[in-house]
Amino acid sequence: MTLTADDPLSRTAAQREESGRRLLKSSAALSYDPLVDLDWDAPLLDDAFFAPQHRITLYGTDLWDSMSRAQRIDLSRLELASIASMGIWFETLLMQMMVRRIYDDDPRTATVQYGFTEIGDECRHSVMFGKLLSKLDAPYYRPVRFMHEGGRFLKATSNGATCFAGALFVEEVLDQMQREARADESLQPLVRGVSHVHIVEEARHMRFARDEAAIEYAGQRRLTREWSKLVVAASAYLASRGLVHPHVYRDAGLDMRTAVRVARTNPHARATRAWAARRVRATLEEIDMITGPSRLLWKHAGLLEPVPAETA
Incomplete structure (x- = not known):
């Protein structure tokens, strides 16, 4: 990795502080209150x-072809609910990891103050996603038990690199999906509005x-x-595979085991995961954070595959 004056690793403490001040100004200038800025009373189309x-996830399969338009719309509603549920779960983890990270730091610094500001943003986002679940008349799809309990371990043991790299993975994946949704005028207006706020x-x-x-990872010793x-590889694997909960298919009136199997072997769904990541x-x-044995997890999740032109 070749560094330049603009690379994060070359930044001094003063430069990091200046970055924190810019982010604080951006937060003050452009933030939303989802409870006020979105029309929750408007009926869904x-x-x-x-x-x-x-x-x-079932797009392009024989099972998808057998479904009516109404069934497909209902599946899209429930898959969105699952993604929103994952968003709430991860943002709750992220807030705890960030609080742990800044627990010993100086609150007079702009970097720490921006950390508190981001925690506030994530609180509002979790409220927004919770409101969205209610509006969708959908359940909260709690992660499967292994993943949920793994979250307890992650939030208790995370370091700066795992906190920020893990956060970046989930944030980037959601961002890619929401940017596409925001631009699609055929979708529900509320979905596009929620996407805009989050983006x-x-x-x-x-x-x-x-x-x-980058800064935290570069400062770690080899074993760390x-x-x-x-x-981070395990988090990426589980998050990418867990965006759509198996119960979504059951709630959509499909045979859950069949639908899960079809979704997991669907090349369109696999290409979408690679595209989003x-x-x-x-x-x-x-x-250099995707090297060595951990790279196998990224590969097994399908996240290292080239993105077909038709998917992008």
């Missing part, structure tokens, strides 16, 4: 999808996470780096 059809505010979070992940790479993959590869 009867015949509009909740996600682009080609991003739905604008997460842009700051991702900028912060990219820089801090290997551990960080493994934790392509930017964060490039970022983490640039700082």
Whole structure:
């Protein structure tokens, strides 16, 4: 990795402080209150999808072809609910990891103050996603037990690199999906509105996470780096595979085991995962965080595959 004056690793403490001040100003200038800025009382449209059809996990399969338009719309509603549920779960983890990280730091610094600001943003996002679940008349899809309990371990043992690299993975994946949704005028207006709020505010979070992940990872010793790479790889694997909960298919009136099997072997769904993760993959590869044994997890999740032109 070749560093320049603009690379995160070359930044002095003063430069990091200046970055924190800029992020604080951006937060003050452009933030939303989802409870006020989104129209939660507007009725949902009867015949509009909740996600682009080609991003739905069963798209392009024989099972998809056998479904009516109404069934497909309902599946898109429930898959969106699952993704929102994952967002709430991860943002709750992230807030705890960030609080742990700044517990011993100086609150007079702009870096710590921005950390508190981001925690506030994530609180509002979790409320927004919770409101969305209610509006969708959908359940909260809690992660499967192994993943949920793994989250307890992660939040208790995370270091700076795992905190920010893990956050960047989830934020980038959601950002890619929401940017596409925001631009799709055929989707539910509320979905596009929620996507817009999250995109604008997460842009700051991702900028912060990219820089801090690189700085924290570079400062770790070799064994700690290997551990960080493994934790981030496992997080990426589980998050990418767990975005759509198996119960979504049951609640959509499908045979759950059949639908799960079809979704997991669907090349369109696999290509979508690689497409959504392509930017964060490039970022983490640039700082040498996807190497060694941990790379196998990224590969097994399908996140290292080239993105077909038709998917992008």
